[in-house]
Amino acid sequence: MKEKPILEVKNLKTYFYSDSGTVKAADDVSFEVYPEETLGIVGESGCGKSITCMSIMQLIETPPGKYEGGEIIFDGIDIMKASKKQIMEIRGNKISMIFQEPMTSLNPVFRVADQIAEAIMIHQKISKKEAREEAVLMLGKVGIPNPERVAKDYPFSLSGGMRQRVMIAMALACKPKILIADEPTTALDVTIQAQVLQLMNDLKKDYKTSVIFITHDLGVIAEMSDRVMVMYAGKVVELADVEELFTEPMHPYTIGLMKSKPDMKTTGDRLTVIQGNVPNLNQLPTGCAFHPRCPYAMDICREKAPDLRDLSSSRKIACWKEFQEEGMKNE
Amino acid sequence: MRTYIIRRLAQMVPVFLGIMLILFLLLQLAPGGPTGMLMDPRMSAEQKQELAEKYGENKPFYEKFISWMADAAKGNFGNSITHKKPVVEVIKDFIGNTFLLAIVSLLVGLFIGVPIGIVSATKQYSAVDYGTTIFSLIGVSLPAFFFGLLLLKIFAVELPWFPIFGLTNPLLRKADWIVRAIDKAHHLVLPVTVLGLTQAASFMRYTRSSMLEVIRQDYVRTARAKGLRDKVVIYKHAFRNAMIPIITLLGFSIPGLISGALMTETIFSLPGLGKISVEAVGQRNYPLILGINAMLSIVTLLSALIADLLYATADPRIRYD
Amino acid sequence: MTSNTTVSKCLTGRKDKQVESFWSSIFKQFRKNKLAVVSFYVLLVIILACIFVPIFSPYTMEQTNMQEKSLPPSAAHWFGTDDIGRDLFTRLFVGGRISLGISLAVVALECVIGILLGTLAGYYGGFVDGLIMRIADIFLCFPFLIICITIVSIFSSGPVTLIVTLAVLSWPSIARIVRAQILSLRELEYMEACEALGISDSRRMFRHLLPNVMAYVIVYATLGIAGTILTETSLSFLGMGIRFPIPTWGNLIQAARNPAVLDKYWWYWVPSGVAIFLTVMCWNIIGDALRDAVDPKMKR
Numbered sequence: 001m002k003e004k005p006i007l008e009v010k011n012l013k014t015y016f017y018s019d020s021g022t023v024k025a026a027d028d029v030s031f032e033v034y035p036e037e038t039l040g041i042v043g044e045s046g047c048g049k050s051i052t053c054m055s056i057m058q059l060i061e062t063p064p065g066k067y068e069g070g071e072i073i074f075d076g077i078d079i080m081k082a083s084k085k086q087i088m089e090i091r092g093n094k095i096s097m098i099f100q101e102p103m104t105s106l107n108p109v110f111r112v113a114d115q116i117a118e119a120i121m122i123h124q125k126i127s128k129k130e131a132r133e134e135a136v137l138m139l140g141k142v143g144i145p146n147p148e149r150v151a152k153d154y155p156f157s158l159s160g161g162m163r164q165r166v167m168i169a170m171a172l173a174c175k176p177k178i179l180i181a182d183e184p185t186t187a188l189d190v191t192i193q194a195q196v197l198q199l200m201n202d203l204k205k206d207y208k209t210s211v212i213f214i215t216h217d218l219g220v221i222a223e224m225s226d227r228v229m230v231m232y233a234g235k236v237v238e239l240a241d242v243e244e245l246f247t248e249p250m251h252p253y254t255i256g257l258m259k260s261k262p263d264m265k266t267t268g269d270r271l272t273v274i275q276g277n278v279p280n281l282n283q284l285p286t287g288c289a290f291h292p293r294c295p296y297a298m299d300i301c302r303e304k305a306p307d308l309r310d311l312s313s314s315r316k317i318a319c320w321k322e323f324q325e326e327g328m329k330n331e
Numbered sequence: 332m333r334t335y336i337i338r339r340l341a342q343m344v345p346v347f348l349g350i351m352l353i354l355f356l357l358l359q360l361a362p363g364g365p366t367g368m369l370m371d372p373r374m375s376a377e378q379k380q381e382l383a384e385k386y387g388e389n390k391p392f393y394e395k396f397i398s399w400m401a402d403a404a405k406g407n408f409g410n411s412i413t414h415k416k417p418v419v420e421v422i423k424d425f426i427g428n429t430f431l432l433a434i435v436s437l438l439v440g441l442f443i444g445v446p447i448g449i450v451s452a453t454k455q456y457s458a459v460d461y462g463t464t465i466f467s468l469i470g471v472s473l474p475a476f477f478f479g480l481l482l483l484k485i486f487a488v489e490l491p492w493f494p495i496f497g498l499t500n501p502l503l504r505k506a507d508w509i510v511r512a513i514d515k516a517h518h519l520v521l522p523v524t525v526l527g528l529t530q531a532a533s534f535m536r537y538t539r540s541s542m543l544e545v546i547r548q549d550y551v552r553t554a555r556a557k558g559l560r561d562k563v564v565i566y567k568h569a570f571r572n573a574m575i576p577i578i579t580l581l582g583f584s585i586p587g588l589i590s591g592a593l594m595t596e597t598i599f600s601l602p603g604l605g606k607i608s609v610e611a612v613g614q615r616n617y618p619l620i621l622g623i624n625a626m627l628s629i630v631t632l633l634s635a636l637i638a639d640l641l642y643a644t645a646d647p648r649i650r651y652d
Numbered sequence: 653m654t655s656n657t658t659v660s661k662c663l664t665g666r667k668d669k670q671v672e673s674f675w676s677s678i679f680k681q682f683r684k685n686k687l688a689v690v691s692f693y694v695l696l697v698i699i700l701a702c703i704f705v706p707i708f709s710p711y712t713m714e715q716t717n718m719q720e721k722s723l724p725p726s727a728a729h730w731f732g733t734d735d736i737g738r739d740l741f742t743r744l745f746v747g748g749r750i751s752l753g754i755s756l757a758v759v760a761l762e763c764v765i766g767i768l769l770g771t772l773a774g775y776y777g778g779f780v781d782g783l784i785m786r787i788a789d790i791f792l793c794f795p796f797l798i799i800c801i802t803i804v805s806i807f808s809s810g811p812v813t814l815i816v817t818l819a820v821l822s823w824p825s826i827a828r829i830v831r832a833q834i835l836s837l838r839e840l841e842y843m844e845a846c847e848a849l850g851i852s853d854s855r856r857m858f859r860h861l862l863p864n865v866m867a868y869v870i871v872y873a874t875l876g877i878a879g880t881i882l883t884e885t886s887l888s889f890l891g892m893g894i895r896f897p898i899p900t901w902g903n904l905i906q907a908a909r910n911p912a913v914l915d916k917y918w919w920y921w922v923p924s925g926v927a928i929f930l931t932v933m934c935w936n937i938i939g940d941a942l943r944d945a946v947d948p949k950m951k952r
Contacts, residue, residue, distance in 0.1 A: 057556055059555055092557035092558035093558055096557075099549060099552065099556075104550060105552075106553065108572065110568075119557040119558070122558055154647040156648045353790065357803065361806050468937065469929075469933070472878065472932040475886070476885075480908045586795055587796070590796045590798075594797065608801065609801065613891075621802070623795075624794065631793045
């Protein structure tokens with residue numbers, strides 16, 4: 001897997017300012033995405049996973065949000081410093097995104113095909129008619145029955161699963177290098193969820209697209225991802241290959257997440273829960289944000305936040321306990 | 332779509348009957364009843380009785396209502412007492428000016444209010460937004476008659492740029508049509524300023540809040556994620572949705588527009604329905620005043636229907652219901 | 653209000669801490685809006701002036717003095733005198749009493765009718781709903797100003813006629829708001845909880861649904877007072893509201909319809925115009941701020 005990454009996020013900081021304080025929604029986030037891989041990002045709601053991805057697309061509302069620093073290198077350019085025109089060429093064309101709420105993500109007053117064709121038309125210099133034909137073709141590819149007819153429908157007449165397929169068709173219409181999927185199946189029924197996930201896996205292979213897959217569902221992560229990044233309170237706490245992470249989670253938060261996941265073995269027992277609550281992001285505890293909930297918290301955890309360090313070539317972690325066990329110095 | 336129109340039409344029927352019933356009741360309650368005006372104090376009781384008989388005063392209530400409705404359906408609201416002409420004729424003479432004022436002001440209001448409302452919403456918390464908010468607040472709080480008088484004082488009395496009253500200059504009665512048109516426009520500047528700016532202020536408020544609601548919707552984010560330019564996102568994707576509640580508002584604002592037009596006419600002494608209805612009330616000319624009421628209610632009802640149809644065209648969810 | 657607080661409220665049938673915090677959070681939000689707080693104090697000054705100026709003024713509203721007619725503002729007559737030498741400062745605030753008093757009464761009556769009919773329509777639905785809403789449509793279709801002057805002219809123009817007429821013509825808007833709120837609240841789980849507990853219809857409606865709607869009614873009423881002041885003053889400007897010699901903000905401005913007054917005596921009419929404008933604007937700002945506080949979704 002050690003080829004050249006197609007996307008590098010370095011020390012991304014996206015903060016939100018409001019009357020009640022500053023929220024460091026993404027704080028010093030760094031990771032890479034490699035060609036044709038699926039990177040899963042997991043964490044509780046409000047941990048900054050969506051904000052990180054919205055930052056890649058430069059879709060954060062400013063104000064109240066503000067990009068406070070970092071680089072996002074894609075195709076040799078730094079998206080954080082790119083011109084508006086460059087960003088327009090990337091969005092929906094080289095990097096595209098699908099969202100959590102299929103019910104509200106399509107514009108209710110335009111026909112399905114027109115919404116897809118619009119994305120094709122602005123990025124490829126083709127006529128409206130050709131774009132529409134292409135849109136119908138895409139509808140077929142995402143497994144919509146009778147695409148000719150559905151093309152003329154308005155979104156309100158489609159089910160949630162169908163709408164998410166339309167969103168996928170729209171996102172993949174320009175054959176992007178990276179597809180960001182922000183909890184694409186959370187709002188769907190379990191059976192539909194499985195179908196959509198299957199579809200995404202198939203299309204990803206066809207289109208040779210890298211995928212950034214955001215979810216809070218560990219089962220989905222295990223099924224979809226090659227590598228997994230765990231986020232907590234705006235920071236990356238652990239990053240590892242999917243097998244490694246599931247067989248040997250290291251960060252206390254990851255361990256907690258694994259334990260709270262129901263599976264066949266835990267039948268009858270009570271599920272373990274992580275003690276305490278997700279911290280209020282504008283009143284983060286000092287030191288490591290997880291320390292008030294961490295069973296292994298030490299003095300240093302209360303004083304100083306751990307940075308993200310390499311454990312091996314494929315594994316990174318931000319935890320004082322691990323650093324000590326690995327014999328790393330505190331600096 | 333067709334069932335939608337039919338349903339709306341069916342809903343309008345009882346509303347229409349209700350309006351007519353209430354107006355009829357008012358006519359009956361008017362001092363002296365509907366024929367009171369025709370009676371001369373010098374008439375004998377017998378003559379009065381005869382007159383009442385002739386006009387069907389002694390018939391049972393429902394019969395009177397039915398025959399009044401039948402007359403109204405034929406456009407017969409009786410005679411205007413002071414004009415010695417059928418009510419319909421009198422209304423016809425004056426309604427054009429009222430509509431001219433109302434429609435021009437509505438257009439002015441829309442063309443100023445909607446674009447500024449959009450810009451204000453997209454640049455929330457900017458200087459433009461604060462300016463818009465303050466302007467629209469002043470616009471909805473300033474009484475039209477006071478605003479009108481201030482304009483008259485400044486631009487007609489102190490600076491004699493515009494005429495103080497009327498819609499035409501009698502000296503130009505025989506001039507070219509183009510001269511007369513310019514003269515009319517000149518007379519309309521101040522009235523349209525009053526009514527148009529009041530309308531603009533409320534359209535600004537509604538457009539702004541409607542746009543603010545819409546630009547936070549998921550589908551607007553989707554449009555931006557597609558790589559569309561900001562202008563396309565705002566004017567095509569967002570505004571097309573924000574328009575829907577504005578159309579509803581348009582339907583609801585017609586009675587207010589008409590009231591505003593009547594008020595404005597009175598201030599600037601324009602010969603329109605406002606002027607004659609105030610006169611009619613002063614002269615207790617009930618057939619005329621009720622005819623005007625019926626007429627304007629029907630206009631309101633019809634414009635509500637038009638707004639509904641526009642609404643259905645703008646929102647596919649309704650069209651295919 | 654979250655359904656949790658309402659569930660607990662439904663079950664205990666009394667105000668608990670969470671419900672109070674709903675109102676106090678509105679109050680807190682409101683206080684953050686500086687413009688609204690300023691408007692509140694401006695309005696307070698206007699209202700206090702309307703109450704106390706006529707009491708402590710050396711003049712009365714009817715007292716004429718032909719030696720002192722049509723005087724411009726001076727130390728003795730702050731807003732000058734009119735054509736028969738009455739003190740306009742005193743008359744302005746007597747007019748304010750009437751205009752504000754009538755508007756408050758109209759909105760109060762309008763709220764009572766609107767809440768009652770809106771609640772019935774929303775709660776029972778079906779035929780009752782259809783009937784009430786069609787009646788509301790009828791009232792919304794009348795050309796407001798003309799039907800007002802028609803009714804006032806038929807039934808003579810006392811304050812009672814005026815208040816009843818305006819309230820009867822304007823209840824539909826509030827009934828619609830109440831109905832819409834009730835319709836959406838009815839679907840919530842806590843109403844089912846009430847039903848399961850066997851709480852009676854009227855108790856359910858008035859004890860459990862209405863308090864949830866009140867916040868919206870208060871917002872609407874605040875904005876409604878602004879609108880009613882404009883209507884009342886328009887009517888009396890047309891000479892159809894309260895008539896001379898009793899001053900109102902509207903009929904004081906009527907003086908300016910005389911070209912000579914418009915030309916020479918600005919102090920006859922400008923102060924009452926400014927008074928109407930300021931008062932209406934304050935109510936509007938307060939209403940907007942309350943709406944933002946009650947429904948943060950509508951802010952932005």
